[in-house]
Amino acid sequence: MSNNSIFIKKLRSSGLRPTKQRIKICKLLFDRKNTFHFTINYLNNILKNKYAEKISLATVYNTVNAFKKKGHLKEILISSDKSYYDTNVSNHHHFFDENKRELIDLDDKDVGKINIKKALPGKKINSIEVLVKIANNN
Amino acid sequence: MSNNSIFIKKLRSSGLRPTKQRIKICKLLFDRKNTFHFTINYLNNILKNKYAEKISLATVYNTVNAFKKKGHLKEILISSDKSYYDTNVSNHHHFFDENKRELIDLDDKDVGKINIKKALPGKKINSIEVLVKIANNN
DNA sequence: ATACAGTTTATAATGATTCTAAACTAGTGT
DNA sequence: ACACTAGTTTAGAATCATTATAAACTGTAT
Ligand SMILES: [Mn+2]
Ligand SMILES: [Mn+2]
Ligand SMILES: [Zn+2]
Ligand SMILES: [Zn+2]
DSSP, X not given: OTTHHHHHHXXXXXXXXXXXXXXXXXXXXXXXXXXXXXXXXXXXXXXXXXXXXOOOHHHHHHHHHHHHHTTSOEEEOSOTTSOEEESOOSSOEEEEETTTTEEEEEOHHHHOOOOOOOOOTTEEEEEXXXXXXXXXXX | OTTHHHHHHHHHHTTOOOOHHHHHHXXXXXXXXXXXXXXXXXXXXXXXXXXXXXXXXXXXXXXXXXXXXXXXXXXXOOOTTSOEEESOOSXXXXXXXXXXXXXXXXXXXXXXXXXXXXXXXXXXXXXXXXXXXXXXXX
């Protein structure tokens, strides 16, 4: 595919060699219009179904951790027993649907400006994230 | 101690037998003015230092899980590798100090009103929580 | 006191994640 | 083209927070 070159550039500019495993994972994660939220296990299953040549689970972990470190993925904390990752690395907020157990992005405009009125001496704010838990009406 | 009777009532009214292990843990967790944020390991260490008779680690886990289920403790999702618990079970917000790796409560007044402008059909909002990550200046 | 469900405990099992170390590969230079 | 090296992949082992097991113990009702 011609669009591989985009991912090769992305990898190179992050100081990561464009291996065939990483390019496949890039296509799966980043070749889409909307935010993708996933767990390692979910990603690994998609890779297994999509490609004949298997990618080692260790490589999936290595790659996700490398992408996180390079700022291409973000870890989202919603469950204590499994890590969730997000292809949207911007500062943004989430709905968490407690019935479907799935994340939905919220724009800054969906939440409005958040004004933290308390400050601690010698400390600066690194990020502000809102988690809105939703569930079925009935 | 005379104030044990408060915790015995608290336990009984939750359908939990007031064992000596649970009463000790109650005193440690709930006999204080301010919110207490902790991990299992931290709680376990305090118990070890405070009391001669040891409480099994399994009992610490069992008790914290029981208190969480009964609504006396709340789990706070901060880190994917360890669970944090909070004696403040109300809907409230947090600073997370990334240097000290410690939680600090934020009042509603410290954060201001949060107005979620997006709604999903058939879904209601259960909770809104803000996590503000802070770190040392410079 | 007896009985029984609930609880504690030491220990084993689980499972997500990380580590290890050997085989493999991309990039560089010759 | 060939060789060299640092980076990468891989299967499997190790780690570690947490949960399960099952036997001993305890709170409480009768
Ligand atoms: Mn991680
Ligand atoms: Mn838990
Ligand atoms: Zn997102
Ligand atoms: Zn709190």
